[in-house]
Amino acid sequence: MLCNKKFLKDMLHKLVELELDFNDVREVPNFVVEFAALLERTSNLEYLQISRCRVLEELFPSQPEQGDTKTLGHLTTSSLVRLQKLCVSSCGHLTTLVHLPMSFSNLKHLSVKDCHGLKCLFTSTTAKKLVHLEEMY
Helix, strand or coil, rough: CCCCHHHEEEHHHCCCEEEEECCCCCHHHEEEEEEHHHHHHCCCCCCEEEEECCCCCEEEEECCCCCCEEEEECEEEEEHCCCCCCEEECCCCCCEEEECCCCCCCEEEEEEECCCCEEEECCCHHHCCCCCCCEEE
């Protein structure tokens, strides 16, 4: 799937929409680490959808560890500054969406469904920065 890494690295800064469905990925942990590192280069991303990632526990952890296979810890505020829509579904082990203060200043739509282990959406600091949020379900 990630057969040409150089091509991906060169083109990711142009990426505006991304849908990740982990249903058919056989080695999800390795894929999560590799893809999260590449996503750090997506400075124009406006729409992000993550589906059926059964091992994901935290989307944006407070202290991501190198090689951690249960987070997308490489994603940072700078890579998501233009994000307008975030959809997460069927990630049964997800407990925390955003554990660190991040600015989602352009986020308008948030959808989280079938994430039955979810305990925390945002920190209070992050929630205060959701000034453009129009829809959350």
